[in-house]
Amino acid sequence: MKNKIKYTNQRVEILDFLKHKTNHPTVEGIYKGVKKKLPRISKATVYQNLKFLSENGFIKEVNIKGISRFEPNLKPHHHIICKKCGKIIDFESKQLTNFSLEHIKKIKGFNIDGVETNFYGVCKNCKGGK
Ligand SMILES: [Zn+2]
Ligand SMILES: [Zn+2]
Numbered sequence: 001m002k003n004k005i006k007y008t009n010q011r012v013e014i015l016d017f018l019k020h021k022t023n024h025p026t027v028e029g030i031y032k033g034v035k036k037k038l039p040r041i042s043k044a045t046v047y048q049n050l051k052f053l054s055e056n057g058f059i060k061e062v063n064i065k066g067i068s069r070f071e072p073n074l075k076p077h078h079h080i081i082c083k084k085c086g087k088i089i090d091f092e093s094k095q096l097t098n099f100s101l102e103h104i105k106k107i108k109g110f111n112i113d114g115v116e117t118n119f120y121g122v123c124k125n126c127k128g129g130k
Pocket of ligand 1: 082083084085086087122123124125126127
């Protein structure tokens with residue numbers, strides 16, 4: 001029981017850390033943040049908790065360029081990614097989602113219920129900072 005409480009507490013801290021994050025932190029980033037409050041937590045534990053939380057729909061895992069990132073935004077959305085600094089911006093567009101899903105319906109034998117599109121470009125900061 002003691003273990004269970006501790007485990008839950010870790011999840012609470014992770015959720016709390018992610019709550020207002022819009023920058024899609026990696027496991028490493030979350031680990032560093034959560035460590036401030038739970039100094040004895042290991043990166044593997046953080047990773048396990050993140051997996052649990054995303055599998056149970058508390059947070060969302062996104063894979064961008066082969067790197068797992070996590071975010072609290074559960075609404076269907078797309079991403080705009082800066083090629084220079086790696087900044088990721090959420091982009092909500094029902095039209096785009098519906099259009100893509102409508103389009104993919106033609107593929108038979110596959111139940112598709114979600115879509116995420118990544119757009120690549122250069123953000124305002126990187127463009128201006130030349
Ligand atoms: Zn940038
Ligand atoms: Zn996002």
